[in-house]
Amino acid sequence: MKTKSLVALLLTSATLISSPARAANSAPLAVPIAQTVPDAKDVPYPGTIKLDIDASDTVRGVYRVTETIPVAAGTRTLTLLYPQWLPGNHGPRGPLAELVDLSFTAGGQKLEWKRDPVEVYAFHVTLPEGASEVVAKFIHTSPLQSSEGRITMTPDMLNLQWEKMSLYPAGHYVRQITIQPFVTLPAGFTAATALDGLAQQGNRWAWAPTNYEVLIDSPIFAGRYFRKWDLGQKVTLNVIADKAEQLEAKPEQIDLHRNLVTEARLAFGANHFDHYEFLLALSDKIGSIGLEHHRSSENQLEPGAFTEWDKYEFDRNLLPHEYGHSWSGKYRRPARLWTPDYRQPMQGDLLWTYEGQDQFWGTVLAARSGLQGKPVVLGMLAAWAGNFAEQAGRRWRSVEDTGSDPVFAARKPKPFASLARSEDYYTEGALVWLEADQIIRAGTGGRKSIDDFAKLFFGMNDGDWGQLPFEVDEIVTKLNQVHPYDWKRFFETRIGTPGQPVPLGGIEKGGYKLVWKDEPNPYDKGRYADAKVNSLTYSLGVTIDKDAKVTATQWDSPAFNAGVVSGSKIVAVNGVTYDADALKKAVTAAKSGGPLELLFQRGDRFQTVRIDYKGGLRYPWLERAAPGKAPTGLDLLLAPKRPVKAKK
Template sequence: MANSFKAPALLVALLVTASTLPAHAQVQPATNTKPMAVPIVRQVPDPEDKPFPGTIRLDIDATDVTRGAYRVTETIPVPPGATRLTLLYPQWLPGNHGPRGPLSELADVRFTAGGKVLTWTRDPVEVYAFHVDVPAGTSAIEARMVHTSPLRDSEGRVTMTREMLNLQWEKMSLYPAGHYVRQIRVQPTVAVPDGWTVFTALDGKKQTGNRVSWDVTDYETLVDSPIFAGLHAQRFFLGNSVWLDAIADKPELLAIKPENLATYRALVDEGLALYGAKHFDHYDLLLALTDRMGGIGLEHHRSSENQYEPRTWIDWAANDWDRNVIPHEFSHSWDGKFRRPAKLWTPDYRQPMQDNLLWVYEGQDQFWGYVLAARSGVQTKDTVLGMLANNAGLFTQYPGREWRSVEDTTHDPVFAARKPKPFSSLARNEEYYTEGALVWLEADQIIRQGTAGKKGLDDFAKAFFGIRDGDWGVVPYEFEDVVSTLNGVFPYDWASFLKTRIQTPGQPAPLGGIERGGYKLVWKAEPNPFDKARAADSKALSLYHSIGVTIDKDGKVTSCRWDSAAFKAGVVSGVQIVAVNGLTYDQDTLKQAITAAKTDAAGGAKPLDLTIRRDDRVTTVSIDYHDGLRWPWLERAAPGTAPTGLDILLSPKRTTR
């Protein structure tokens, strides 16, 4: 029987058409197109140690305190025969340990020559570079731009208020590519509001009205010599060519008592006694007493930028916690500026810095900041012990130490850019500062015990940082130099010691220096002097060592320790605590509830229930924690009054004036 099926007419037509198409036009199997990489073309010349011809004139108008705008005019010589000039905005900034140049704050950039507008392009690979086309025969070009200082903290660090400013030259200038920055000459001038006083370490100050200029200097020294200026200002001589230059929100905030000012004079004496040499011809401790301009602590060779809370001088005892920044930054003139890790010194601000040895640069400097503060009286010994306890206690409950070494945290400034992290206890932060300091404390106590108290890390400081008295250049070092100098002070397996504690994760909590120094870490239900004073100032509550959270003055959780009791209950950053065991939240209610939830002698305990709000949802969670309130303290390990190794370390060493 014949097949009676008939194909639809349209299908028949399509089949006939397809069969008559040329072979190359027929549908082919699908394939994915695979492109090849376009080669990256480098257009920015590498720096050479050769002079840039001529002198740059840099003129900054810093009078617009209402809008926080710095208006810049920069006149830049053009090398003979050049048809293009490549100008760089500083990216890798000394003391920042990462690419921090705030290029986004540089606006309205224009270039002219002989009154004519010049064409420029931004380098597509290195966006901090500007390529400027230069007409034949041009001897100089003029760059005009505006550096827009943030007006709110959410925009970045505020550097200008109606009462003061902090001018950092690298934030508002360009420099020619192809040269070491020490080979670029600059003539700086700044206009400030009428009646303001200007402080800086630059030499040759000349002032006419509100315009201030200085001697021609090199760009490296310029960048290393920032300005603090303000309406309310006072300068104090501390001896040994060191000055304390203070500006404040209000004039009454500058009223430091003579006995308190004397601690800064003692700080200078202690620093010089420690290092045994001076690596500056003069030095300015620049200090802002403010909560309007952004906080800062930044080292320079002949100056440092420092910020205190506004009432730190006039409420001296209450603000003892706030004064460590000056001892820390002053010490950096030796440790970090004069002696610097070889890969942290760079010929310009384009070459990346390598941070591996920041546990010496910053870690040992953190150690000396604590020691010099206690020796001088800028901070009390109890506060310094509280800071050490705070650091030590942190590292007993810090899961990030299991997978990440101290040395690996030295790379944090590069890729994390100091932004907040969801769980910093797991991710780790820049603990090369604080854990580094505790490692150096252990090194000090090993030397003291091994030499029967005849030597300590002071001897390393003199041998390593105190060389070449009067030299304020840079002497670089490598890991082997550190180990060699330590062995010269006291023979020991320092290479293994440092590699284990610094380069190896999963180490025990760094308590060796505390315990060798005759102290022990203990836990109390009240905060130590440092924690107590800091909390009183911020109005925040740290329960990090108990339920595992910190809480701001409004009851919002600002951080949560990974794997803590609060973490396990689902309390995380951003959560608002509404109630505690059915009662409206306040700090005292929460602390009382934590105490009440502590396991009693019979093994019983009251519940700890928190009502929390996260976004639009309100829930009640139970916190399974029964160890009470806990804050870290350092206490003498044995009774008695004879000074321990740690006591001796923190005691004054200078000869009284």
């Protein structure tokens, strides 16, 4: 040790003595990046890839993959890609870290491979002379606990998503790559998917060759406990559950799902599928999901979704939302969200309509079908409007800009989300579409509505399940066909410009108003109870979880001003151990001068905070603006279009 120090000292002294004066520090030049992965071309990949997945290991939750890829004569380098930009994820979410134990062979001979140093989702495989096919073997390790990612396999069910466990050759539009899938499932499992041409032998399931785009768009739900119901119009509700008894849906519950299929057809005027499979998992073990596809959707609801029907009404927007995507997002795809492969970045500048218009229609269809009652639907609209009424981040960030959120934020919780904003293109987009509907109704004296636009925008080419990309100009043109208005400016202002007024136009033109009450509306009540949160977002400005931890502090709120931040734990309210009701009572009592002294623990520090707040409890509601029974514009929007028997 001593010797080392002495040497170091001598070196330092020597440097000090001999160092000459320099004009500038060393300044390297950039090493050029060589592009080695070919861009996709609209030409067929020769031959049919065989994708064989052993999904039977439910103990370890692993998927063992053997993929046989034919190659054209003379090929010496094969570049294979792992899907990175995933449709419906709107971001580069391909779980590459879960692709492990990768090897390649040709004619039984092990092949060299290198990951591309720049595009790490690409693998370059060196082929021997005369190779006619390459066999890739690897394992997709599904997360076993939620901290590792979304769990896709339990002892009783699995959700197989092809994009997580397949490679595809670079240089081709994915629709030009032919592939045949084979899956070995656990014994006793039944599979549901939109794939066609099923051939099943025991636990081994195979489907007809298809193209890679359709494969990626056609995931599998499989489970030990399975039931399905025909909803009409070639739409099937396929349900798997943790337990057999959770599948006991009542006929009238299924009828509401049939209403959804009927109402969607009436609204859009065409279907863009040859058949459609709702894939629904009733589970608190598999990871949650709501993911749209052209001819199917992946959905997770709580185990009691059918058996505790009333409790979960707040959550029944999921299926209408995902079903609506068959039209909004899948068939009508924003130009820059359509990509020829899963390597080209997807651009979210039109997510306010892909998701926002779909959020709007999902809500309208939930109301029209009866899957959600009107008080809950009005509560949802109130929850969205209330959020924007007090959201600081609106001052700097437009709705359009939130379309880039999925690319960089990956849905992780944010410190001060109310200032950061997140994926607000969903709900603010929906409120802007609501305003568009009410402008049409008012401007045409009630003769026309957003339904007329929907038929122009979604209702062409019945049965076509390709993709029809669009730019915002088409929306403007078709809205003008329904009702002439400055729609271009409408969207440029509401969507494209930060610092907009609270988006209440649709609610107010629709005959309602946003009000604040001292208890949650039926929608918020349901979701707060389910999540076990104490939301004081619009009063003190904090959300508190079941363990008394602050999970969010509203920017500029009384709690914020008093220095309360997320991660702190609330220990006591006015000197007494915290519980949710005690805090609410104290907030109410503070209106008439009661104390509001809170003890927080943040790390190893304790902090007593006196909050100066006399506004009482505040939760958002929608109420009719004027008394009366005549239906308002919003009432008319939410009313069923199908003939409904009058109530006795």
